[in-house]
Amino acid sequence: MYTEKVMDHFSHPRNVGELKNYNAVGEVGNAKCGDIMRIYLRIEDDIIKDVSFKTFGCGAAIATSSIATELIKNKHVDVALELTNKAVIEALDGLPPAKIHCSVLAEEAVKEAIADYKKKQGIIIETHSQCDDCCRD
Amino acid sequence: MNSKKIYLDHGATTKVNDEVLKEMIPWFSENYGNPSSIYSLGRKSKDAIENARQIVADALHSKQSEIYFTSCGTESNNWALKGICYAYKKKGNHIISTNIEHHAVLNTLKYLEKQGFEVTYVPVEKNGIVSVEKIKKAIRKDTILISVMYANNEIGTIQPIKEIGELAKEFDILFHTDAIQVAGTIDIDVSDLNVDLLSISAHKFYGPKGVGALFVRRGVRIDNLLHGGAQEKTRRAATENIANIVGLAKALQMAVKNLEKYNKHIKKLRDLAIKLIMEQIPETIINGDMNNRLPGNINFSFRYIEGEGLLLFLDMNQIFASSGSACTSGSLDPSHVLLAIGLPHEIAHGSLRLTFGWDNNEEDVYIVVNELKEIVKRLREMSPLYNK
Numbered sequence: 005m006y007t008e009k010v011m012d013h014f015s016h017p018r019n020v021g022e023l024k025n026y027n028a029v030g031e032v033g034n035a036k037c038g039d040i041m042r043i044y045l046r047i048e049d050d051i052i053k054d055v056s057f058k059t060f061g062c063g064a065a066i067a068t069s070s071i072a073t074e075l076i077k078n079k080h081v082d083v084a085l086e087l088t089n090k091a092v093i094e095a096l097d098g099l100p101p102a103k104i105h106c107s108v109l110a111e112e113a114v115k116e117a118i119a120d121y122k123k124k125q126g127i128i129i130e131t132h133s134q135c136d137d138c139c140r141d
Numbered sequence: 142m143n144s145k146k147i148y149l150d151h152g153a154t155t156k157v158n159d160e161v162l163k164e165m166i167p168w169f170s171e172n173y174g175n176p177s178s179i180y181s182l183g184r185k186s187k188d189a190i191e192n193a194r195q196i197v198a199d200a201l202h203s204k205q206s207e208i209y210f211t212s213c214g215t216e217s218n219n220w221a222l223k224g225i226c227y228a229y230k231k232k233g234n235h236i237i238s239t240n241i242e243h244h245a246v247l248n249t250l251k252y253l254e255k256q257g258f259e260v261t262y263v264p265v266e267k268n269g270i271v272s273v274e275k276i277k278k279a280i281r282k283d284t285i286l287i288s289v290m291y292a293n294n295e296i297g298t299i300q301p302i303k304e305i306g307e308l309a310k311e312f313d314i315l316f317h318t319d320a321i322q323v324a325g326t327i328d329i330d331v332s333d334l335n336v337d338l339l340s341i342s343a344h345k346f347y348g349p350k351g352v353g354a355l356f357v358r359r360g361v362r363i364d365n366l367l368h369g370g371a372q373e374k375t376r377r378a379a380t381e382n383i384a385n386i387v388g389l390a391k392a393l394q395m396a397v398k399n400l401e402k403y404n405k406h407i408k409k410l411r412d413l414a415i416k417l418i419m420e421q422i423p424e425t426i427i428n429g430d431m432n433n434r435l436p437g438n439i440n441f442s443f444r445y446i447e448g449e450g451l452l453l454f455l456d457m458n459q460i461f462a463s464s465g466s467a468c469t470s471g472s473l474d475p476s477h478v479l480l481a482i483g484l485p486h487e488i489a490h491g492s493l494r495l496t497f498g499w500d501n502n503e504e505d506v507y508i509v510v511n512e513l514k515e516i517v518k519r520l521r522e523m524s525p526l527y528n529k
Binding site for chain 1: 445446447449450453454457475485486487490522523524525526
């Protein structure tokens with residue numbers, strides 16, 4: 005069902021927990037859908053010096069959070085903003101179709117956290133923090 | 142890291158008992174005759190099926206002629222519901238069921254709704270048990286069928302089947318029960334229960350997969366699901382799966398014979414697991430009534446975590462269990478059963494079902510609880526909902 009990469013990031017998640025001295029945070033998802041992702045960032049001079057996550061969700065949600073933190077660490081915030089869910093999927097060697105939404109959440113969580121940082125600088129960037137179609141009832 | 146394989150998913154399926162398998166084998170290659178053939182090789186197969194039918198009838202306290210073999214529990218449920226609705230549609234088009242039925246019933250009812258039948262899904266109470274009074278209130282003049290599962294597959298709650306049976310009799314409505322989780326665990330007496338139709342499936346009681354049975358009370362009309370040859374008194378066409386039918390009968394016979402002994406064993410293990418888990422894992426909820434419950438079933442919700450992660454970590458430790466988590470079912474909504482008993486989504490997502498079997502022992506329980514304790518702790522530390 006899951007690739008080795010997904011299982012590796014699920015069972016040995018990188019950068020998990022609440023970051024000390026974080027200066028930006030973003031949270032997406034909701035408990036109803038079964039996924040909540042929160043990304044903490046410590047940004048200095050627009051560079052993401054440190055990053056961590058906390059996730060309530062399935063194995064794929066934990067793995068996508070973990071890999072997303074690796075993909076944006078030490079990156080300029082504007083580069084990190086360009087992180088796509090496709091890049092997250094590729095970095096994990098693929099995700100089952102039913103779990104694609106987890107990669108979308110990871111992308112959105114990163115954007116939400118960077119938006120929080122930008123907001124403090126007076127810059128408003130648009131985010132889509134709603135999971136669009138996963139709660140279909 | 143645990144290395145001993147521990148199977149705690151007997152509600153999903155069970156392994157075929159050695160003695161059952163032994164009885165099945167000759168019917169594959171040695172006695173392979175078609176039961177419809179008139180020569181001795183065929184008659185031998187026919188006799189084996191009728192013998193199996195008698196064994197099942199004895200186990201369910203029915204007449205031999207009231208037992209029909211099917212290909213699985215799902216077929217038994219499909220046949221019971223569709224067969225009755227089509228046979229009695231001139232009498233009425235209303236069916237009463239509950240909101241915690243297995244999908245084999247729920248999705249069949251949804252199909253029947255599309256065909257013009259009306260279904261009332263009586264919601265169960267918070268303890269996972271349906272109120273007989275509420276079923277009574279749902280009865281209409283055009284109600285032709287009540288279908289209520291004997292015990293729920295996820296939370297193990299046993300429904301008041303006898304009382305519903307009396308109600309159905311009083312109002313002259315046919316009554317079907319899905320007893321798939323129950324056969325081999327509770328002594329079933331179809332007369333005492335007043336049921337008209339009852340479904341069972343062999344692989345839940347240490348028999349083979351791919352075979353089930355349906356009890357249809359004498360005098361009840363039922364349309365065919367499968368049309369073709371004259372097998373099963375023309376009610377269910379298809380060459381009989383003799384080995385599986387023999388296996389079903391043997392497995393049911395063994396389960397019923399050892400019922401008390403095995404129930405005592407699995408209940409003891411289940412209760413030990415409950416005691417240890419409730420002592421050692423804080424913020425744990427038990428889902429479903431504790432008194433009217435299958436002896437081997439327990440269903441927990443561990444707050445702040447999601448069930449799939451739990452199952453994956455258990456699997457890494459060679460522990461096989463199941464969850465009401467959405468992620469394990471391919472849909473994104475958590476178990477309809479856990480939502481039906483009023484659990485909020487985030488708690489329903491974090492559920493774990495353990496179903497004990499004859500071959501489990503106390504050591505299994507201690508290993509599982511130890512692993513579980515660590516896994517829950519680990520997942521909670523990752524969870525943004527957990528702030529301890």
